Amino acid sequence: MSVAADVRLGRGVSIPQPDLVNLYGCTIGTGTRIGAFVEVQRKAVIGARCKISSHAFICEGVTIEDEVFVGHGVKFTNDLYPRATNDDGTSQTHADWVVVRTRVKRRASIGTNATILAGVTIGASALVGAGAVVTRDVPDHAIVAGVPARIVGDIRERGRQARPIGTSRPGRIRRNQKRGA
Amino acid sequence: MSVAADVRLGRGVSIPQPDLVNLYGCTIGTGTRIGAFVEVQRKAVIGARCKISSHAFICEGVTIEDEVFVGHGVKFTNDLYPRATNDDGTSQTHADWVVVRTRVKRRASIGTNATILAGVTIGASALVGAGAVVTRDVPDHAIVAGVPARIVGDIRERGRQARPIGTSRPGRIRRNQKRGA
């Protein structure tokens, strides 16, 4: 069991593999689901009804609002110039650096393996494409993709897009199998 | 032990760290090797004699044929517009989305930390470079790299390439140490 005693869990939080996570000192809201191999550090705050997928890493300084999707392998950061040691060669401790804060607003979705640089705000209902590296603020409803991530669409217009994020051949995608059907 | 009872394992499947994987409802073929911190979801199908490296994630909707190499940290996806909740704020369940299927053909190799978007087919003996984000189908024998991944070579001609994938200074690479020697 790697859910530390100081984790503040809301009602109905789902952690199907409690032996394969590393949660400590964080706050997780009502009804949120946490996958395997997830680490959430002290002082991180995750809202209600979020989905935190396997292999995600959420560090101190990150605030995730309600109903956010965090994809598999998504990693946040809180330091723009990380170092192992100080100039004198001693190991850095909590006192040796400043946490740069990051915010993910309500109903945003962050795609698989995306990397979120410290200090950005990801807007409400925005979609970060899989594999993107987010280095700037993402407006509400924007779809961003690439390295560095750039705006490629608007989530409110996705029905009209010729090329949905994540594929360039929508005609090749078979949508006729329902999951769990 | 995080290998669920409903996993269909072929003969001679190797899982050196069974306490550090999360496998459920999937099918894994004869002689395949599974590294640490790997998750394979229900209904995923992995062929024979594959190598699934540590930190890989293989989701429902993915079919991997025989003799495929999946590198460390490779992540598949099965949804182009992932969300945590429905419009009414309730958590999404299996009934609320459609799995987009992905196929990796025989003897393909997927490099470390690559991200595979839902709906693509990766061709036989193709090579996906490390860190690539694959958004389109990859032809048989093609070498692809970058974000988004583009064709940079043909695996059948790699002996002739001036710049093998993964380094731009082949002369600096020391090939004189045999692994395990």
Next chain:
Amino acid sequence: MSVAADVRLGRGVSIPQPDLVNLYGCTIGTGTRIGAFVEVQRKAVIGARCKISSHAFICEGVTIEDEVFVGHGVKFTNDLYPRATNDDGTSQTHADWVVVRTRVKRRASIGTNATILAGVTIGASALVGAGAVVTRDVPDHAIVAGVPARIVGDIRERGRQARPIGTSRPGRIRRNQKRGA
């Protein structure tokens, strides 16, 4: 406990979650810290006072010198043309490939989710940006970012940079909260 008996640990190595790592046959120097979900393979060498963050993967053939920061999810590689099987369809073993060696010099920092291609040398005090894919040698003190990684600055001049790595809006970054304060 997934720290194998053949791991050579220096004095004061910190592994807060020994049940959630996979270390075998490697050497780890004095005072180095190892996060959760980290795998370090046989023959990998890590120096003193390093910080190896969660979800990192360090393979055979990698030498990391003293006081190096390895970010969350960083993955090294040791083979430019990985395959699961030989031409005859038998699974590859240690005898079937050549390890390409990689070196990270003293006090370098490698950002979150970066991918390091086999054969490169990362220079002393260099900084690899989050999400970068390093395909060439990185000079001492260089800041590199992107896919493939390119030089974007010099760590000795970061105070003068208008755009520090990882954000394009430094004015939006709130630096007024001390970690752990």
